[in-house]
Amino acid sequence: MSLLQVINPATGEHIENITETNVADVPLMYEKSRNAFQSWSQLAVEERLQYLKKLKEVMVQEMDAIAKTIVKDTGKVPTEALVADIMPSIDAVGHIIKHAKAMLKPHKAKTPLLLIGKKSYVEYMARGVVLVISPWNYPLQLAFVPMISALASGNSVILKPSEVTPLVGKCIEQLFQKAGFPEAVVQVAHGGKELGAAFTAGNPDYIFFTGSVKTGKIIQEVAAKQLIPTTLELGGKDPFIVFADANLKRAAKGAVWAAFTNSGQVCMSAERMFVERTVYDEFLQLVKKETEILVQGTDENADIGSMTFPGQVAIVKQQVQEALEKGAQLESGIHPEKWDKQSMFIKPIILTNVHMDMEIVREETFGPVMPIIPFDTEEEAIILANQSEYGLNASVWTQDSHRARRVARQLISGAVTINEAIVSVANHYLPFGGAKHSGIGRYHGEQGLRMFCHEKAIVMDRGKRNQEIQWYPYKGTYSQFLQLFQSYFAKKTRWGTFLKSYVRLLKK
Known part of the structure; x- marks a missing residue:
């Protein structure tokens, strides 16, 4: 009999064992x-x-x-x-x-x-x-x-x-x-x-x-x-697009929550931040400020808990290290080389000087990491956002509603939120699912x-007539069917001709 050990990942405490189902x-x-x-x-x-x-x-x-x-x-x-x-x-x-x-x-x-x-x-x-x-x-x-x-x-x-x-x-x-x-x-x-x-x-x-x-x-x-x-x-690698006219304080708070909620272990996490260059520095300072006040822990007053699966910690570490080795800048958080190997907590990370060829931008991270990339035009933002194998969710931040809807229409994504993030999954009236490698189907x-x-399609007839017009015999019906269809599908239906042809076919 095999047992599954239940270990609290935040504390390392062994809680109980659960009997595995035999194959x-x-x-x-x-x-x-x-x-x-x-x-x-x-x-x-x-x-x-x-x-x-x-x-x-x-x-x-x-x-x-x-x-x-x-x-x-x-x-x-x-x-x-x-x-x-x-x-x-x-x-x-x-x-x-x-x-x-x-x-x-x-x-x-x-x-x-x-x-x-x-x-x-x-x-x-x-x-x-x-x-x-x-x-x-x-x-x-x-x-x-x-x-x-x-x-x-x-x-x-x-x-x-x-x-x-x-x-x-x-x-x-x-x-x-x-x-x-x-x-x-x-x-x-x-x-x-x-x-x-x-x-x-x-x-x-x-x-x-x-x-x-x-x-x-x-x-x-x-x-x-x-x-x-x-x-x-x-999976997902969701883009978070911030235009210069957005409410930057709201966008920054939204970005921090969308990137770090559940320690980033969300398929709809904002894992790629695209920010218009003219407000890039201001946005960066705002998200750094919001990130630094977050509380990690396990009690009711904590904002961010631990990672859940040790294997995921290793993936996050590898991706962050690769980005730093390729020139990314660590703006907030702790360098992976200094992480506590015994802990499942990862302090939220903000990265700048990030490039599209880095794993942190290409592969799903599923951890508390926020890479931020500048863009110059609306067209560029759309291209960058769509430059992914994934297409689960996206968010657009702007106070121009026409631009928001225009950009949303062009994003290859199962869902798009405007001046919001992630929450579409909480609306049970909306379909949920992804495009590309983010999945098949909707629920x-x-x-x-x-x-x-x-x-199941059901067609019901009262069964009173002995004959249908399309049943055998076909002898002598071709010209009548031709007249019937031509009168029906004409630019303007010729009802008189149609009814005469239909009655003749019924009497065959």
């Missing part, structure tokens, strides 16, 4: 999930939502305990656990409770005139077993939202949370148990890459993955062989429910 149990878990799906999918949407209502009640009652669990498992500060992980999760449940019935009910579709007498509908049918593989940076929200979306849509769910934050995975499992969900409708499997690979290869009906581009490509390759649909929420909003369903 040999994967087929049995799929069998249980498929059996549970048979009854769960047959419930009316309203009945499934009753379980979500109870889940929401449980989460509200245990909000403080959940926050403390997240803090222990990730090293983030309590306020961020509450505001950025728990609140969006509960809000998502409330959104689904309010809108799922309308989003999932069959709805009429228009029927073309040539199919006169028929009615058309679209219905939504649950797919089956949904596999959710979630990351460690927001271990509650990034597991919870796809899970509840899939469940509301009638699917059963298997969650494989990150082995880096198993305590939150266990917490999620307990929340669904306390909410009284039927057996095996939700199952949580604890383990690492080997377990995730086994579940991916186990032929689920849908895979929702949030994580690295590298792992996402592996999952997509495996899924493609079985034609398993996927949603991939991957939240209507897409977030309907993507977990087969979209």
Whole structure:
């Protein structure tokens, strides 16, 4: 029996051990999930939502305990656990409770005139077993939202949370148990890459993955062989564009939060700052001032917690060192050579004299680093922002609304915020997802429910006529069809000719 050790990354404290799921149990878990799906999918949407209502009640009652669990498992500060992980999760449940019935009910579709007498509908049918593989940076929200979306849509769910934050995975499992969900409708499997690979290869009906581009490509390759649909929420290298007419104090405060929240371990972090040259020095001084007053720690008054995963600390260190060796200037923070090797805390770093060929600009950093690059024109800012393999999120800072919308339209990105950063993901009415290497698919909003369903087209006829005009025999119908179509598709429909041709075809 293998155990996952739960270590508080901020303190190094060993909290507990969690039993890993045996890879040999994967087929049995799929069998249980498929059996549970048979009854769960047959419930009316309203009945499934009753379980979500109870889940929401449980989460509200245990909000403080959940926050403390997240803090222990990730090293983030309590306020961020509450505001950025728990609140969006509960809000998502409330959104689904309010809108799922309308989003999932069959709805009429228009029927073309040539199919006169028929009615058309679209219905939504649950797919089956949904596999959710979630990351460690927001271990509650990034597991919870796809899970509840899939469940509301009638699917059963298997969650494989990150082995880096198993305590939150266990917490999620307990929340669904306390909410009284039927057996095996939700199952949580604890383990690492080997377990995730086994579940991916186990032929689920849908895979929702949030994580690295590298792992996402592996999952997509495996899924493609079985034609398993996927949603991939991957990395980002989000540009933060500041024009000279922006409210610089607001932009500076926004930049510091967007770059350093959750110690920069956010796929939507502002990882590339592009600042118009005429205000570059002023902006630099403002962000340095805002950065230097930040408090690192673990209590409720701290602004920035620790890093969560030791491997990520090594990546951040390597990227910062490479930038400094290539001529970057350290404006704030500590040189990597002087970092405490025993600590998971990284003091926020600001870099200038940064060039586009540096890894710190090209590769996802996922740490508290702010590289700042000047630009001279609007066109240059757009080119620099789009010069990336990623396209998840971007932000534009200007008081010229026309410029803001113009620039936003040209950015290759799944989302753009104007005089704001990151927050689009908190709006459950908006689709969320990336372009380029930032992923495939969208969730939240209507897409977030309907993507977990087969979209079924239904055409209905009353069945009273013995014949349709397009049925056999074809003898003698070509000229009549020609006249019918020419009259219908003419620049101005010739209704008299159309109706005569249609009646003749009905009488064939």
